Amino acid sequence: MAERRLTVLVGGVLLWAAAIFYNLVKLQVVHHREYAAMARARQEMVVDIPAPRGSIFDRTGSPLAMSVPVDTVHINPRKVDPVIAAGILSAKLHQDKNELYQRIVAARDNRRGYLVVARNLSWEEGDSLSHLPVDGIELDRQSQRHYPKGMLAAHVLGTVNFDGKGDAGVEQTLDQYLRGTPGKERVLTDVQHRGIDTEIAVAPKPGVAVTLTIDERLQFVAERELAEAVAAHGAASGSLVVMNPHTGEILALASYPTYDPNAPPEAANPPQRENHATSVPFEPGSVFKVITLSAALETTRLRPESIIDCGRGAITLFGRTIHEAHGGFGALPMAQVLSRSSNVGAIRIGMTVGQQNMYEYMRRFGFGQKTGVPLPGEARGRLRPLSKWSKVSLASVSMGQEVSVTTVQLAQAASVVANGGLLVRPRLVLKIGDQVVNSDPPVRVVRPETAITMRQMMEGVVMPGGTGYPEARLEGYSVGGKTGSAQIYDPASRHYTHNYNGSFMGFAPLTNPAIVVVATLNGTHGNLGYGGRAAAPVFHAVAQEALRVLDIPKDLPEQAPVELAAAKQAPGDLAIAELGSLEPNILEEEGDEDGDVPPAAAGPKVPDFRGKSMRAVLAQAASMGLTVLPDGSGIARVQFPPAGAALRQGERIRVRFAR
């Protein structure tokens, strides 16, 4: 009896042990993964480690773009009690309770399990919601791009899309550096979801900060002046570039119309987002004469004082007659062909240069090719290959027709003259992280003496009689520049219209230029829409402020000489003669802003030193109170300014002597 009971007991114990073993195997082996996953789900939390997108700074270290974490609150309408959720959230988020209730109920009725209640919560709102004891209400933390300066440098900075990827500006071109990759960490939690231990599953990769060459103070002034000029002249758009001619650093790059990068775009490709400084080429008009004359100085015997026959305002080429934009000139020194912007004179000079040389120098100055500025959609402009030039192409390009350029290309070309003849590629990025971004080495384009001569000739543009006078003159600084106005071609009617691309490119101070400023207004009208009247004032305002901000020493007395002040008041500055006919022939399309102002009474006239000995020249100059810079020995052969020209205060006469 006892044995039987013992057997039964042992059997029961064994069965019990077997049952336990079976369950152990089932738990630990068969369903191991399932239960392990369940345990992890309860005990582990995967948390994103934020890796914010790299900030963008201007050259002074002021932030232009930065990423800030923001919270989005969302609920599961099928889990929450609509009354409770609406009550809590409306109180925390200052929303209308009834409206929120209706939204939650509607979402629940539509069997939706996800409803975003509010995005971009403030810090206080997010903090107050993070400790809510209600299931179904959750916060989602995301990094949002902010542009604290609003519209400032919008075309340079660009924007990011909903995925946090750059889709314009340097946000797009430097996306690989700026973009951060968030990491993940596993947090072991207790029953109350308090973290106990962490393990980094994916290491975060923060975005790298980028420092631009832009100076926000100059950028602001550039955008303000450009917007005011566009509005004042009824233009459609405009662009402006401020550049350091020695380093190629772009100090300001403005395009109008502009936009707020903080606001999502209303359309797919709104016109406001078009960067007119880099992406929209235009026919430059007379500013291109700088290239023509530079090529002439390099490849021909023409000198500033060389007399050019301007044909009394007309020239006939291959059966077509090209008129001067204004009245007409007889014979002009080459320097005055530039300062008065004679189309006929420029054509004659271009004919002397020749097609091959002209094309080569256009390429050397960087036209027809991208500047390499790191902005998306940069246009290379249009420069026909030499094989496609027609008989009249040389004449056209000599005065800035049959070629299209961008404002940043013009700034690059003006820098060649300003820095002594080197082509320096524009730079927009100063540093990526702590690494300074090196630029391409400069390339010699013209000889230094050619560049200096061009500078002096370009100074004439802002002197009385020049097309940029008096708008482009600066108080306390010598200036060189060139105006340009090109009629806008209407492809629909295949005619040139009476709307203009008015532009001005210039630099200051003349002796050692610190800045190059190129301003372009597209779609101006009437006499006041020419470059000297519409764009030169923009140059004046921006350059004056830039020189002040950059603390550039003055090289002229602040008060303008009396003669210059009187000339400023002279009538007829804005008088523009009739334009060329509206035939579709590009050669007959002239549109220059040149004023037909006679040279205003300025300083003393320059005597004719040619043929005299150095002793005689110095004695004559001393008796007249003039300063002469002699060069060489023997008999005076060449002088600049030419004989008869009016001297401005402080100007010296260069005289070259030879035997």
Place this chain on the structure above:
Amino acid sequence: MATQPTYAYGTGFGTTGGPPRTVRHPFELRALPYESVFFYRKAVDNSRLVREADPKSRGACWSAIGAAGLLVALLFGVLAPSVADTLSGYKLQSLRAEERRLLDERRTLELAVAERLSPEHLARLADRQNLVTPKSGQVQRLDGDRPDASVAMVK
């Protein structure tokens, strides 16, 4: 000396039976329970009883105490790091959360500062107070070109 309680019911009744049931008047008060029980004590002299000395039990007792102490120490030694680790984990997580919160807050504040220092905002403030841009050369930096150099205004 101990006392041994002894209790007995009142005289007149034997120990083999309980008190007789009597018919009580309905208005008669009910008797207290066991009001008939009374105590008396009897002195017992146990001073001659002496506990026998047992040195082994004393040793065993100390051994047990030592073993228990060792066990506790071992347990403490094994568990303490784990507990400390857990507590440190709580603290670490709390500090990490605090660090992130402060970093986020700092970025938010930096954004606010950048907005306040935008040229447009400053220009608006300057306009409101009738301030104008100084002319070129009017502001002199006293400590060279440092950005934080002191400045002087030339009137």
